[in-house]
Amino acid sequence: MSDVAIRVENLSKAYQLGDFTTGTLSRDLHRWWMLMRGKEDPFLNIGETNNREVKGDSDIVWSLKDISFDIQQGDAVGIIGKNGAGKSTLLKILSRVTSPTAGNIKVKGRIASLLEVGTGFHPELTGRENIFLNGAILGMRKNEIKQHFDAIVDFAGVERYVDTPVKRYSSGMYVRLAFAVAAYLESEILVVDEVLAVGDAEFQKKCLGKMNEVSTNQGRTVLFVSHNMGAVSTLCNKSIILKHGSLQLMGATSTVIDRYISSNEYNSGQIYADAIELKQKSTYAGFHAIRLISKSRGVTTDFTINEQIVIEVEYDVYNDGHMIQPSVHLLDVLGTCIFATFSAASVSSNFDKYANVPLKKGRYKSTCIIPAHFLNDKNYRISAFLVPDNSMDKMAITESVLSFSIVETGEMRKEYTGEWIGVVRPKLYWDTERLETEV
């Protein structure tokens, strides 16, 4: 097919763990000697796949192993996977920052990659000078930059400051300017890492909009790595799941995201302290475990529409005398918060004797129940928090720590069988009266 923009063939990348010692040198020599004699590369048979949870015996780890796929021109492809699945490595190889250990990538057109915004910005130089410098680093010629100069300044909204050294810019302006330069790259392929994690919400929207325009209107190919399923699903028409350095699934974004979220890869219904990724740590309390429990089947990620979802949060309180309030947020697939709840007396339907009082040191378990007949048949995620003494600054945060899906049982489907819209599907009170006999 002629409209393939990127062809990845048997791509592998190995990393050496630990120090470079004499072992490295002798292995390099051995490898060279084997290759010189036209034999198979001995390197390719050692090492193991990159699973960070399992302790390996080899100091060679395959960050990517034998990956092949084609990307059609004009596609926007999202690359998703856990930390350490090889996403960044793939981007690095595509951006030619590092080279593959084996295999190759063939590309049609120019690649512009944005692993970071503002690479090479120099604080002493003015906005104008930095636009040219950064543009040139990203591979633009001088007259290309000149051509887009006004548009770049306009997009970034820094017109008044364009002749001021960027060290005097606010961090927001800095990021906006940096992204604006990249947005006007005249390349057929755009490779983007999670640069959108910076900047305010409005600007993030603007960036997503720009990238959307780039892929749909201008027909350019976009590769996008993100943890933000919302961004991936808005921007990308196709997606790839990487797992332990191998390609697990490639297909339409909605299918792939659904698979990813409901896969065990994403979660298993319970998670313990060592696997919980904290966005913020607290010196007062820490998570021990978080579980999703079905009353009939125990720990699970699949709940039927007619059963309660029991969320258990086990946590350690480190010191005596502080109030610790566990809190849970329910999110939809796109990361929108559906509700936030916590254990305080005025917001819960029962009386929790440990809420609102200072706790003694020790391990506690709080249980929160989402009622049956409340959620829709969709995928949901939860974030968990431990708030000491009502202080948001000191709380422990873990975002999107577990996910689960609600499965239809048919019991609400006796009258209507079509698609049921809405993020929730509560069973509510309904009553009808007949007011007139004639109208």
Place this chain on the structure above:
Amino acid sequence: MEVNSANEHWDLEIRSNDNLFNLHLKDVWHYRDLLWLMVRRDFVSFYKQTVLGPLWFFIQPIFTTIIFTIIFSRVAKIDIDGATPVLFYMAGTVAWNYFSDCLNKTSTVFRDNASIFGKVYFPRLIMPLSIVCSNLVKFGVQFLLFIVLLVYFCFTGQAHPNWYILLFPVIIVLMALLGLGLGLIITAMTTKYRDLAFVVSFGMQLMMYATPIIYPLSTPLKRGHSIIVYNPMSGLIETFRYGFIGTGQFYSFAFFYSVVACFVVLVLGLVVFNKVEKDFVDTV
């Protein structure tokens, strides 16, 4: 489909086993604007942080010349073929400084730019090339100082420029290439094994004394110290000085040896650099 794909045209192939001699010089040419912008950046950011600005460039050669004149001429009384000591030492110092700056700065190019190299691709060679060009600015300023001194001594009849002065641009280019080549080799080797970085500053000092800067090339020739003759910088410095102040002579064998050595070192440097640049990000 498979048959078709064999004939398809690809703009870029990223492969694991790239040819050692594929130096991507075409890429470098494409990024020539970046080279110029880098040079500008170095220059602007250098003088923006200082009070005296480019004046600092003068201070180093003046001090070195004064110290050399006092120690090697007055105290040690090293024979310099009857030349004016100030002019003799300054000629050597200014030329040597350019070479040593090129080498020193290019020898840490991977370490200094690790963060930017780790984030974006552009031909890595742009960075060392921009260093060599930036240093040219500094050299230009110092060279001006030397010219002022030279004009003065011409009037007093103590300097005798001759036709070999025309080799000046060639000498500068050769010194730049030699400094670049050696720097590339060193930076490539220090990415994996850091120890070498410590040897460099020490080695540079040794090399300076093995180059005819505080003595004319005739001295080691008379005494048969072959190592100094095999130093590729020797022929360059001697010719530079001979052209401008007329001390010493043009040793054609030394000069042509230097030319050959510069190119050999440069090609070696480029190949080694090219080999390492591909995945130095993983090792640095």
